Amino acid sequence: MLGPLLGWALRFVDEFAPDIMAADSHWRGTRTDTFRQPADGADIGLRIRNLMNEYITAGRPLPGYRGRPNVVYLARTLHCDRTSVDRHADVLAAAAEVVGIGTDSYFDIPINGRLDGAPWVEGIATHHTATHSLAVLGRHLQAACYIVIAFLSGMRDSEVKHLRRGCVKIKRDKDGNPYRWTVTSLAFKGEDDDAGVEATWVVGEPVARAIAVLEDLQPPESDYLFARLRHGSGAKKGSAEALTTKATSTQINKFIAYVNKLCKATDRSDTIPTTGHSRTGFKTSVFRRTLAWFIARRPGGAIAGALQYRHHSIQMFEGYAGTSSSGFRAEVEAEQAIARGETYIAMIDAHEHTDLTGPSSEEVARRLKDFGDRTQFQGQLALDRHRLKRIMKRHDPAVYPGEYITCVHDPAKALCERAQRGGSEGLPEHGGCKPLACRNVALTPQNVAAWTRELTRLEKRLASRPEMPPLLQHRLRQRHTEISDFLTANTPTGAPA
Numbered sequence: 001m002l003g004p005l006l007g008w009a010l011r012f013v014d015e016f017a018p019d020i021m022a023a024d025s026h027w028r029g030t031r032t033d034t035f036r037q038p039a040d041g042a043d044i045g046l047r048i049r050n051l052m053n054e055y056i057t058a059g060r061p062l063p064g065y066r067g068r069p070n071v072v073y074l075a076r077t078l079h080c081d082r083t084s085v086d087r088h089a090d091v092l093a094a095a096a097e098v099v100g101i102g103t104d105s106y107f108d109i110p111i112n113g114r115l116d117g118a119p120w121v122e123g124i125a126t127h128h129t130a131t132h133s134l135a136v137l138g139r140h141l142q143a144a145c146y147i148v149i150a151f152l153s154g155m156r157d158s159e160v161k162h163l164r165r166g167c168v169k170i171k172r173d174k175d176g177n178p179y180r181w182t183v184t185s186l187a188f189k190g191e192d193d194d195a196g197v198e199a200t201w202v203v204g205e206p207v208a209r210a211i212a213v214l215e216d217l218q219p220p221e222s223d224y225l226f227a228r229l230r231h232g233s234g235a236k237k238g239s240a241e242a243l244t245t246k247a248t249s250t251q252i253n254k255f256i257a258y259v260n261k262l263c264k265a266t267d268r269s270d271t272i273p274t275t276g277h278s279r280t281g282f283k284t285s286v287f288r289r290t291l292a293w294f295i296a297r298r299p300g301g302a303i304a305g306a307l308q309y310r311h312h313s314i315q316m317f318e319g320y321a322g323t324s325s326s327g328f329r330a331e332v333e334a335e336q337a338i339a340r341g342e343t344y345i346a347m348i349d350a351h352e353h354t355d356l357t358g359p360s361s362e363e364v365a366r367r368l369k370d371f372g373d374r375t376q377f378q379g380q381l382a383l384d385r386h387r388l389k390r391i392m393k394r395h396d397p398a399v400y401p402g403e404y405i406t407c408v409h410d411p412a413k414a415l416c417e418r419a420q421r422g423g424s425e426g427l428p429e430h431g432g433c434k435p436l437a438c439r440n441v442a443l444t445p446q447n448v449a450a451w452t453r454e455l456t457r458l459e460k461r462l463a464s465r466p467e468m469p470p471l472l473q474h475r476l477r478q479r480h481t482e483i484s485d486f487l488t489a490n491t492p493t494g495a496p497a
């Protein structure tokens, strides 16, 4: 569900925002203009007739409001007061006879955003009650920005809501190309932390783009980026406070409903599923939890088409290393523990935990049997997330399945550089792993298959022509021998021929 949600949010931020901002700029202009009765009454009659001729020549229906010509809109177009236009109702009626009256009145701007090659909306309506009005679309755009920021940063709702104008810093290389974006806000340790501390998050470019849109969407005097918008009657003028969590949840629910209506009207299949929501609809906390889930499981794939998730996860993790007060790193590590717990349960279920070979094969079987006993509940292995989280916290078997080895971690025997204990779990730093020598190693059949593929790859390189330099050949042969010896010693059938 979050894939399409993020995809549509990015579409609003990158493709539809310029149209909404153009309408917003018109709207701001009319708010500062004053419309008075023109000094020359005859002149306004001529201007109204000319304007009506323009509508008739273009074959455009007159701007409408509740089935009648929108006099306020026409008065603003002519820069006069509405009474002056009302006096020429007969001219309007005659023009309406020819071209008709539109359902809504639209800002006089071209719609450049495209959906399947066509404008994404017919126009942006001036009256706030219309489905495609500036007031409605402005709030959808604010919701879209929230989704992009919350989902791609892992910030809590309170942390997002404390974003202020000028919170993004961009670092550039010597050619002026941007390569790093950081966002400063307040970090909150938990839902009960009222004060917060200033913190900086490393984010991806889409987050910086969403923040730039919000800076335009808010009036210059508004500091908080998630302050209530001023368009339409729902705005509490003068309120500079950021929206509440509930208000944002409501905005997101409305955004989803709008997108799904748009999909239906344009016959598109990329609707946003609404299943899996709570009874009250979408909850903002789902972004942070889902992000932790994705990082823990490292899908390595792409979401929303162009976004390389892994790239994002690295950037965000880097960011959170500097903002431990936000607690996101601990959250990701807890999620990683749950992911491992699920892997153990699958292994035990398939009786694979006794199939491992290598120096720690007996130890892994013992630890996973113990884990299996603890997770038994009424004769079933526990799959309940909360129960699993509790068991992993108290009785983590510290078995780390990997592509080449399964590390059965015992600090006394660990050859790797020890863990950088940044989080609550103190995971071993597998970057310095010495798999061919460490006594903490166990091998699953998949690990053995990975080593076998490595041997084949080395053999291909050694057989390639032209021949490699002697030193490189020597190194590759040495590596081949080490892996072969390792497999001979640690698998029942020995190294493959």
Ligand code: SF4
Residues within 6 Å of the ligand: 405, 406, 407, 408, 409, 410, 413, 414, 415, 416, 417, 428, 429, 430, 432, 433, 434, 435, 438, 439, 440, 441
């Ligand atoms: S060297 Fe590798 S196998 Fe040994 S403890 Fe470290 S990570 Fe685990």
